[in-house]
Amino acid sequence: MSKMTLSYEMVPTGFQHCAHRECPKAGDCLRQQVYEICTDTPELITLVNPTYAHKMGAQCKFFHPVQTMRYALGFKRLLAELPKKMSDALRKHLHGLLGHTHYYRARRGEVMLDEENQRYMMAYLAKHGYDLAEPFDKYEEAIIFDCV
Numbered sequence: 001m002s003k004m005t006l007s008y009e010m011v012p013t014g015f016q017h018c019a020h021r022e023c024p025k026a027g028d029c030l031r032q033q034v035y036e037i038c039t040d041t042p043e044l045i046t047l048v049n050p051t052y053a054h055k056m057g058a059q060c061k062f063f064h065p066v067q068t069m070r071y072a073l074g075f076k077r078l079l080a081e082l083p084k085k086m087s088d089a090l091r092k093h094l095h096g097l098l099g100h101t102h103y104y105r106a107r108r109g110e111v112m113l114d115e116e117n118q119r120y121m122m123a124y125l126a127k128h129g130y131d132l133a134e135p136f137d138k139y140e141e142a143i144i145f146d147c148v
Contacts (some may be wrong), residue, residue: 004068004143006030008039012145016046016062020053023060030064030143047109067144072118086128091144093124109137 011034018031022081031048038045048062067086079087105111113121118136125132131145 003107006033006037006066006143008034008037008041010143010145015145016048016064018048018053018060018062019050019059020048023053024058025060028051028065030066030145031062033066035130038132069115069141069142069144071112071114071140072136072138073112073140075107075113075121075135078095078135079107079135081132082130086130089128090121090124094121099143112140112142 015034016031017035017038018026018029019035020026020032021026021036022027023032035045035047048060053060053062079091091103094106097117098106099102102111106113106117113136122132122135124134
């Protein structure tokens, strides 16, 4: 995965920080890296207990590796390229999967679709005879902050 620059604006509210700079895994831990770039903008942050982190070292259960994912943004082009009957069937199917509001926001590219949802959509299309290499409007690599 490519090297991304981490900025504090990316960090979701409530993401746990770690102040243990001497941890053997600090260089690979997202929580420690987030702590290092923390600005004065959030008045409060959630912090892993420094005494616990120091005691646990490399065995810390709060270790969060820095990982990225290729997210998809938008699928208007996909719907336009499909025959109307298939486009309508996919739209109905995705409404059930994502819900009404999330479906429209995802279609317009306002929310990112993770790899699991991308695979689900591709499998649905393949099941109906459509094999498209790049069906989404655009792609963006982003850091995964999945466990807060």
